[in-house]
Amino acid sequence: MSAGIASTLLAAWERCLLQTDTERALTLLVMLDTELSETTLRSLPLGQRNGRLLALRERLFGARMASLAACPNCAETLELNLNVADLQLPPPAEAPLVLVQDGFRIQLRLPDSRDLLHIQTLADVDAARRTLFARCCVEVLASGEPVIPETVPEVLIASAEALLAAADPQADISLDLNCPSCRHAWLAAFDIAGYLWREIQAWAQRLFNDVHLLARAYGWSEADILAMSPLRRQCYLERVRQ
Ligand SMILES: [Zn+2]
Structure with a gap:
């Protein structure tokens, strides 16, 4: 990791501290994935957001993830060796998302970070689901006539959720796991945003320890120490610890 990236990552860590999961994922991308504008990042379907988080993770800490x-079934702990490339899926086809069921014809769009930011304040899970559905409705027709999304029955909302999940599988990354002890097979959710945030927290704590030791031993400023390559920093740390 270059000194410039380390310094930006530390600033991002500080900004993320008091944020929610959705806000954090956006902050990390906005500050560290500068290929796309903030507006574009906010409106990326969640699968593409996760794809960019995976790519960011690879740039920061490498492709292998433990x-x-x-x-x-048996509570055995499995040690997983994941690879970023194994979790990266190709972007979904740009086909219109249309649900035709029970006299309704509903055109949908994939949910994005703006939607998650909007519903994160809703305490009621059911209200959050219905609000998310309504936001993702592009057009709702009942017997050919336009109606508001709030009139759509629950069974169709469940169908819409299944349609959206199938259209953007990387929005919810799941791992195909097999237990070596009891042979149980299951799908486990993998939250790249949470995983990356925990890694950044651990990285920041290690960096603070290093800066603390070097600043105390040599009187250098935080900026001086961060500007140093990790290799040089390590050389001085070894001497401080002798
Ligand atoms: Zn097991």
Whole structure:
């Protein structure tokens, strides 16, 4: 990791501290994935957002990701060696998302970060689901006549959720796991935003320890120490620890 990226990442860590998961994922991309504008990042379907988070993770910490999972059958702990490339899916086809069921014809769009930011304040899970559905409705017709999304029955909302999930599989990354002890097979959710944030927190704590030791030993400023390559920093740390 270059000194410039380390300094930006530390600033991003500070900004993320008091944010929600959705806000954090956006902050990290806005500050560290500068290929796209903030407006574009906010309106990326969640699968593409996760794809960019995976790519960012690879740039910051490499392609290999270690993780743990507990077998839901026998509670055995599995050590997972994941690779960014294995979790990257090609972007979904740009086909119109249309649900035709029970006399309704509903045209949908994929949910994005703006939608998650909007519903994160709703305490009621059911209200959040219905609001998300309504926001993702482009057009709702009942017997050919336009109606508001709030009139759509629950069974169709469930169908719409299934349609959207199938159209953007990377929005909810799941891992195909097998327990070596009891042979149980299951799908485990993998939250790249949460995973990356925990790594950044651990990285920031290690960096603070290093800066603390070097500043105390040599009187250097935080900026001086951050500007140093990790290799040089390590050389001085070894001497401080002798
Ligand atoms: Zn098991």
